[in-house]
Amino acid sequence: MTTRKITVKENILSANAETADNNRTCLDNRQVRMINLMSAPGSGKTELILRTIDQLRTKYRIAVIEGSIASSIDADKITQKNVPAVQINPSGGCHLDARMIQQAFGALDLERTDLILLENVGNLVCTADFDLGAHKDVVILSIPEGDDKPLKYPLVFVEADAIVINKMDVLPYFNFDLDAFAEVLGGLNPSARVFRVSAKTGEGMNDWFSWVEETLA
Amino acid sequence: MTTRKITVKENILSANAETADNNRTCLDNRQVRMINLMSAPGSGKTELILRTIDQLRTKYRIAVIEGSIASSIDADKITQKNVPAVQINPSGGCHLDARMIQQAFGALDLERTDLILLENVGNLVCTADFDLGAHKDVVILSIPEGDDKPLKYPLVFVEADAIVINKMDVLPYFNFDLDAFAEVLGGLNPSARVFRVSAKTGEGMNDWFSWVEETLA
Numbered sequence: 037m038t039t040r041k042i043t044v045k046e047n048i049l050s051a052n053a054e055t056a057d058n059n060r061t062c063l064d065n066r067q068v069r070m071i072n073l074m075s076a077p078g079s080g081k082t083e084l085i086l087r088t089i090d091q092l093r094t095k096y097r098i099a100v101i102e103g104s105i106a107s108s109i110d111a112d113k114i115t116q117k118n119v120p121a122v123q124i125n126p127s128g129g130c131h132l133d134a135r136m137i138q139q140a141f142g143a144l145d146l147e148r149t150d151l152i153l154l155e156n157v158g159n160l161v162c163t164a165d166f167d168l169g170a171h172k173d174v175v176i177l178s179i180p181e182g183d184d185k186p187l188k189y190p191l192v193f194v195e196a197d198a199i200v201i202n203k204m205d206v207l208p209y210f211n212f213d214l215d216a217f218a219e220v221l222g223g224l225n226p227s228a229r230v231f232r233v234s235a236k237t238g239e240g241m242n243d244w245f246s247w248v249e250e251t252l253a
Numbered sequence: 254m255t256t257r258k259i260t261v262k263e264n265i266l267s268a269n270a271e272t273a274d275n276n277r278t279c280l281d282n283r284q285v286r287m288i289n290l291m292s293a294p295g296s297g298k299t300e301l302i303l304r305t306i307d308q309l310r311t312k313y314r315i316a317v318i319e320g321s322i323a324s325s326i327d328a329d330k331i332t333q334k335n336v337p338a339v340q341i342n343p344s345g346g347c348h349l350d351a352r353m354i355q356q357a358f359g360a361l362d363l364e365r366t367d368l369i370l371l372e373n374v375g376n377l378v379c380t381a382d383f384d385l386g387a388h389k390d391v392v393i394l395s396i397p398e399g400d401d402k403p404l405k406y407p408l409v410f411v412e413a414d415a416i417v418i419n420k421m422d423v424l425p426y427f428n429f430d431l432d433a434f435a436e437v438l439g440g441l442n443p444s445a446r447v448f449r450v451s452a453k454t455g456e457g458m459n460d461w462f463s464w465v466e467e468t469l470a
Binding site: 076077078104105106107109110130157158159160161162178179180181182184185187188189190203205206209210 | 293294295321322323324326327347374375376377378379395396397398399401402404405406407420422423426427
């Protein structure tokens with residue numbers, strides 16, 4: 037029984053990896069870069085995306101893919117910025133897969149896009165398993181969630197190119213130990229870039245913007 | 254392809270529902286009550302459980318089942334309270350199922366237990382699908398996560414018997430609209446009991462303790 041389950045999962049992931057590679061090639065051929073933003077619910081993914089659009093829209097043509105279990109609250113906020121946005125509701129599912137992203141590409145004008153910001157489903161577990169074809173995978177962790185999250189949800193942190201610690205403005209009101217976090221993350225993923233930001237106040241955001249620009253270079 | 258996927262999911266959920274019913278019967282036969290606590294990562298499930306143990310341990314024999322993707326951080330905190338605790342690591346999986354709970358029962362002395370507090374995996378999506386055999390399902394939502402979560406993750410809120418709004422002590426630092434939340438929740442699940450608490454400061458916790466005691470009556 038266990039063996040069968042693993043085989044099914046392996047087949048799904050291997051088919052997904054192939055589609056993800058195709059997605060990346062499709063983007064590379066058109067000089068588009070895609071950044072996949074993953075986090076728990078409520079960590080501030082949408083706010084980070086909105087601020088990134090504000091900062092970089094005059095230099096780059098940005099599009100957004102929004103993954104939400106239900107509702108179009110986030111996609112509506114993006115649309116108000118007048119940037120192309122595609123929403124994917126994985127109808128009760130808990131993660132996006134590469135095929136959904138491939139379909140979303142069809143609704144975007146990739147020839148006129150430099151950067152796709154992909155807001156993944158709010159889920160620290162299931163999102164980690166699925167390569168979507170992004171060039172960079174980013175985890176956003178907010179101060180109120182606590183410094184122990186890399187120990188509890190290791191896979192998503194191990195695979196990330198960058199970690200954004202968001203809501204730094206409320207650090208005084210929570211027991212988040214930045215040194216303890218750095219030590220744990222150093223053991224799991226020493227090469228990840230770490231940004232300490234408040235998307236709300238703007239604190240630390242310039243370093244994040246620079247890193248996004250580097251991925252576009 | 255879609256049809257096959259749905260069938261597999263239905264079969265899994267129907268087998269799970271049967272095991273969940275068996276779990277409930279097993280508990281009922283021994284006058285044990287089980288409360289299933291679900292939330293996103295970092296909302297304060299463990300702290301709520303620790304405070305509930307402190308308050309009720311002189312009146313009831315409490316045991317804890319801990320679901321964690323990785324690490325034993327939470328189970329260790331519980332064990333320090335000298336209450337029986339079983340940890341389930343669903344090895345890479347994103348949710349608990351009724352069979353895992355059935356196995357956990359084997360590691361507890363149910364004849365000498367009045368109340369099982371079940372800490373589910375930190376996940377607002379996948380946990381909602383699986384009946385575990387609990388008598389009450391509770392969702393914990395913390396203030397920093399935002400008031401829009403019932404719209405974004407409706408299923409878990411629709412099915413809950415109670416919602417605990419935690420971290421009320423930091424309300425002044427976040428844009429959480431309690432009235433807006435109440436309105437949305439009223440549309441989805443008007444019969445759910447709602448508690449506004451801070452497990453950290455103790456604010457509002459007496460109502461929560463009373464409700465837990467009512468489930469034991």
